[in-house]
Amino acid sequence: MAQTKNNNREITASEWEVMRIVWTLSGATSHQLIESLSEKMAWQESTIKTLIRRLEEKGFLNREGASRPFRYQATLSEQEGINLQVDRLFDNLCAMHIGPTLIRLVQQHELSQADLATLASTITEKAPTAPETVPCNCLTNCQMTENNGGCQHDEAK
Amino acid sequence: MAQTKNNNREITASEWEVMRIVWTLSGATSHQLIESLSEKMAWQESTIKTLIRRLEEKGFLNREGASRPFRYQATLSEQEGINLQVDRLFDNLCAMHIGPTLIRLVQQHELSQADLATLASTITEKAPTAPETVPCNCLTNCQMTENNGGCQHDEAK
DNA sequence: AAAGATAATTTACAATTGTAAACTTTAGTC
């Protein structure tokens, strides 16, 4: 019996490929997944079946349909899935480095007029209450002492 | 003998914690790492030593000093490490979802005046050449056919 | 130089992940 909840487990890199197809097609049969991924990823069909099963067990895919060619549906939206991965990453970055990281991402990726506009207004909204600087939050309370050299982080650039 | 190059291997979640401390302190001894992480992560000292060794093997840490309390130095800067992780993630996101994802990140995180200003000008620079929309690039050539339901992605929101 | 304290290396072991073969069941077809 497939899980209904995604037990706080993670979507791995390989599994992510499966999810992408499911999201793109708004649900897919194993046949479709095998077709797409055996080519794109050079995986054997067995591999793809395993990934589907694991995603079901983890609660990220639900099987639907009564008779055999079942369909697999994502239990979260693509944006939710992305948020999951992105937050897991950003929650482990030094606060001081998030700004430069976002700047780089904005520079590096192609964004639509609309997205740029939204970004611009978001920035305008945040500006009035933005702090002068965002300090490093790596070591809780920056409990560094003299004998360990202190928090060098503030000198980072 | 420790690797000099990071053989295109990854920094895992646990290893990342070690790197953060090394970066924050601009290099650290195993003693410092154990002090910091045994508390923060509730790890045994042995665990931390293993992580240090693996990071050395992967080429992300270099040991320096001639006599015993060695120091471990990162072979890449924190920003480079972050870029590595961030790119690994963003390279596997549907292009169409990157805009909304960045908007959300900018909203969600505290950014300094300076970072907001840089972001703003970056946006201004990009605007003139920004496309009306950024299409989904999930399925290479979107080689979806009628019998698989076609690329539903363009309808995503 | 012997002991004791530190630091580093080896060994360990279960869980997860990547990858897949083998086997079983079921939907269609003759």
Add this chain to the structure above:
DNA sequence: GACTAAAGTTTACAATTGTAAATTATCTTT
């Protein structure tokens, strides 16, 4: 209804990761 093809389930197995104990080597201090 028997056969076959497609779909789904079980089993497998090595590599990586998380976590750590045991062992060995090296400073430091009597």
